[in-house]
Amino acid sequence: MIRSLTSFAAIAALAVTTLAPVQSALADEDGKVGKIVSLTINTQGSDKYASFHGSLGIRTPDGRRDVYFWGGSTCPAQKLDAAEVALLSGALQSGKTKIRPVYRTGEGARGARCLVAFELRA
Numbered sequence: 001m002i003r004s005l006t007s008f009a010a011i012a013a014l015a016v017t018t019l020a021p022v023q024s025a026l027a028d029e030d031g032k033v034g035k036i037v038s039l040t041i042n043t044q045g046s047d048k049y050a051s052f053h054g055s056l057g058i059r060t061p062d063g064r065r066d067v068y069f070w071g072g073s074t075c076p077a078q079k080l081d082a083a084e085v086a087l088l089s090g091a092l093q094s095g096k097t098k099i100r101p102v103y104r105t106g107e108g109a110r111g112a113r114c115l116v117a118f119e120l121r122a
Contacts, residue, residue, distance in 0.1 A: 027104070028102050028103070028104060028116055028117065029102070029103055029104065029105075030100065030101075030102055031058070031066055031068065031100065031101035031102065031103055031113065032058075032060040032061070032062075032064070032066065032100075033060070033061070033098050033099065033100045033121070034058040034059050034060040034061065034066070034098065034099065035058065035059050035095070035097070035098055035099070036056060036057070036058055036088065036091050036092040036097070036099055037057045037058065037059045037065065037092075038055075038056070038057035038092075039054070039055075039056055039057075039085075039088055039089055039092050040054055040055045040056075040057075041053070041054045041085065042054060042072075048072075049072065050072055050073060051072045051073055051074055052069045052070065052071055052072040052073075052074040052075065052112075053070055053071025053072050053079065053080075054069070054070055054071065054080065054085065055067055055068065055069045055070075056068045056069075056088060056101070056115060058099060058101060066101075066113065067113065068101050068103055068113045068114070068115040069106060069112050069113065069114055069115065070114060070115050073107070074106045074107065074112045074114070075104075075106045075107070075112065075114035075115075076107060077114075078104070078114040078115060078116050080115070087120065088118070091120050096122070097120050097121065097122065098120070098121040098122075099118050099119065099120055099121070100118065100119040100121065101113075101115055101117075101118050102115070102116055102117035102118060102119075103115055103116055104116050
């Protein structure tokens with residue numbers, strides 16, 4: 001009886017863990033829509049380049065300033081190409097364009113947000 005009870009408990013535990021929704025630590029998350037207030041590009045000559053290749057500061061409607069990073073040890077899997085950086089630069093210059101960032105939590109700095117996608121809005 002005890003053996004069958006133990007087997008039943010093991011099967012029940014397996015069923016619960018298999019059927020439970022899985023939240024990936026690497027899932028994309030939507031940031032708050034806001035305006036770009038800063039854009040930092042670290043060149044290969046910068047001491048900060050190894051840590052992160054660039055960052056984007058966004059002012060949200062509630063007055064908060066969120067920062068998103070890409071590249072380097074902070075966000076090794078997230079890189080932006082020249083065309084993507086040019087889009088962000090243009091949005092910063094316009095001053096009217098809003099951005100909805102999409103990010104993943106980084107590996108380097110605690111709680112760093114790694115920019116993996118973005119939507120620009122008029």
